Amino acid sequence: MLEAFLNMDEETFTTLSVTILCTALIAYMCFIIYKLAKDSKAGRYGTIVLAFVLGFGMFGFIAKTVLTEVLQK
Numbered sequence: 001m002l003e004a005f006l007n008m009d010e011e012t013f014t015t016l017s018v019t020i021l022c023t024a025l026i027a028y029m030c031f032i033i034y035k036l037a038k039d040s041k042a043g044r045y046g047t048i049v050l051a052f053v054l055g056f057g058m059f060g061f062i063a064k065t066v067l068t069e070v071l072q073k
Contacts, residue, residue: 026058 008016033054037047 022061026061029054029058 033050034047036042036054037050040046042050
């Protein structure tokens with residue numbers, strides 16, 4: 001397992017690292033949105049607005065990734 005990881009080519013490493021790190025970043029951003037809504041006492045409507053507005057950028061990144069994969073096939 002370790003040998004396969006050490007002999008990995010650059011494209012595979014880049015794909016794996018971007019996928020893993022972007023997923024972690026998106027999860028962290030969701031936590032930040034939740035914390036911001038909780039600390040500001042936004043309520044249900046405010047939390048939905050915060051999640052929509054701040055999460056729109058994350059949706060754009062995910063949509064770009066999906067569209068790229070679909071168009072490459």
